[in-house]
Amino acid sequence: MRVARPVFVRARPLVVAMAALFATCGAHAGLFEDEDARRAILDLRQLRTQDAEANSAKVKALEAQIDQLKRSMLDLNAQVEQMRGELAQQRGQGEVLLRDVSEMQRKQKDMQAAQDERLRKLEPQVVTVDGKTFKSDPDEKRAYDDAMARMRAADFAAGVDGLVHLLQQYPQTGYKEAAWYWQGNGYYGLRQYKESIQAFKQLVDKAPDHVRTPEAMLSIANCQTELKDMTAARKTLEQLVKQYPQTEAAQAARDRLLTMPGGAAPARNKGK
Structure with missing residues (x-):
């Protein structure tokens, strides 16, 4: 009886062949794996190099920016400083x-004020002297005021x-009555009694109703007394009492007549 061989015995050459084939394939596969790895490493290095170059370019671009x-x-700061300087x-x-x-x-205000002042000085001014109201030129008023300041x-x-200059320059001046009166007083102060009488008589003869006229007549009598003309002095005092009996000058004349030789003073009667 023939004994049958196992199946694996007959199959040994095929196994050996397949093993050899697998061994060969494995060796080739190992070769393939190493090549791929190297290529992958090279690709990675290349990528890293490209990334580094790209990053370097980006860094340089960023640094340039x-x-x-x-x-x-800096330009903006310079412009700001320039603008600050200009501002x-x-x-x-x-x-x-x-x-x-x-x-x-x-200056315009001062000039306007000065002009107004000049215009004001050029315009006639309303003044009142001894109860008399009239218009006076600025220069005319200044001349009178200056003369009176000297008298005071x-x-x-x-x-x-x-x-005298005022009366010569302004013969129609509203100050003429006052000027005559104070001119007479000035002459009296200088003891120029004749000139004083002439000045007072201007007022008495030309302005009998003036408030200063009774005083002027009393002053005339004083000048006549200083000149030792007692007859003229008494006559002037009697005329004063007669024409202006209610005035203080008339009362002073009465008192003086009582002390003068030649009789009593005239009686008080009604009058100016």
Whole structure:
């Protein structure tokens, strides 16, 4: 009886062949894997190199942008400082301009005030002297005021000269009655009694109703007394009492007549 061989015995050559084939394939597969790995490493290195180059380019671009930004900032700061300087200069110019305008306005105001003052001085002014109201030119008023200031300072010569000049320059002046009266007083202060009488008589003869006329007559009597002309003095006092009996000058004349030789003073009667 023939004994049958196992199946695996007959199959041994096929197994060996397949093993050899697998061994060969495995060796080739190992070769393939190493090549792929190297290629992958090279690709990775290349990518890293490309990334580094790209990053370097980006960094350089960014640095260039930063440098440009810095330059722009510097330029902007320079422009800001320039603008600040220009603004400060303009502010200073504005302040100077404001001062100039203010000064011009002040000068204009002063000029206007001076012009108004000149016009005011040129315009006739209404004045009242001894109860008499009239219009007077500024220069005319100034001449009278200056003469009276001299009289009040007891500078009778200058006061009289000023009044004489006033009457010569302004023969129709409203100050003429007052000028005659104070001119007579000035001459009296200078002891020029004849000139004093002439000045007082201007007032008595030309302005009998003036408030100063009774006093002028009393002053005439005083001058006549100083000149030792007692007859003329008594006559003047009697005329004063007769014409202006209710005045203080008339009462002073009565008192003086009582002390003069030649009789009593005239009686008080009604009159001016």
